[in-house]
Amino acid sequence: MTQYVNITSEAEGYLADLLEKQNVEGMAVRIFITQPGTKYAETCLAYCRPEEVNDKDEVQQMEKLKVYVEAMSIPYLDESVIDFAKDRMGGQLTIKAPNAKMPRVNADSPVEDRINYLLYTEINPGLAAHGGEVSLVELTQDGIAVLKFGGGCQGCSAVDMTLKDGVEASLTSKIPEVSGVRDVTDHTVTENAYFK
Structure with missing residues (x-):
């Protein structure tokens, strides 16, 4: 059974x-x-x-x-x-159901699942302190993780630092298939931005 x-x-x-x-x-x-x-x-x-x-x-x-x-x-x-x-x-x-929002992943899981797991469990909890979040839009053929920020990260003046020093550094060091990141967020919208 x-x-x-x-x-x-x-x-x-x-x-x-x-x-x-x-x-x-x-x-x-x-x-x-x-x-x-x-x-x-x-x-x-x-x-x-x-x-x-x-x-x-x-x-x-x-x-x-x-x-x-x-x-x-x-x-x-x-x-x-x-x-x-x-x-x-x-x-x-x-x-x-502790894995309802994100299933447990391992080294054999698809790259997108491993990226989402890392974003959900390690990166977004830190961004949530500022009311922000980041999600994966797609992974390109050449290993670029295309990301979109929301909440307090959208339009935030510190988002470039967050993207390069936080998100990209974490993703490229922990997921070898990721060669870099690209932000496709419309940062002209600033009403919820943590830093203006």
């Missing part, structure tokens, strides 16, 4: 009880991530009637219930856990 999501026995029991109350033959649970791999990613758990099953979904058969997992979401569900904790108010179901 393939396990895509770690569903604790408490959560399985809770979900099985919810499904039973629906009184629909063959009712299951479906797990998916909206906008996976982005900062807007949300992990979702929903009822799944038999007629709503997507033939591309993978099945995680549990002892008490059947779980359909959206195939596109699987790389982002690595290390995910669904748990249920009882309390005086009844209890709370929690879903933790």
Whole structure:
């Protein structure tokens, strides 16, 4: 049995009880991530009637219930856990998917994934202190990472220093396939700029 999501026995029991109350033959649970791999990613758990099953979904058969997992979401569900904790108010179901916004990468992952992972985990947390962010637009054939800044970095007078001394230095030292960076941000827009 393939396990895509770690569903604790408490959560399985809770979900099985919810499904039973629906009184629909063959009712299951479906797990998916909206906008996976982005900062807007949300992990979702929903009822799944038999007629709503997507033939591309993978099945995680549990002892008490059947779980359909959206195939596109699987790389982002690595290390995910669904748990249920009882309390005086009844209890709370929690879903933790630490890789929903960015899947874990390794040396064999595509270059774009490794760039995005580095931007998301190392560079953007520093830029967020100034309300800024940077994202990958594309990687050119000759290894240039084309980037776009947003938030407090757009129109910021220090963006050239951030680009060369921070972003480019980090990307070229940690990802050998990246030979340089190019900024395609419209920096004439300065209303949110951190430094004007």
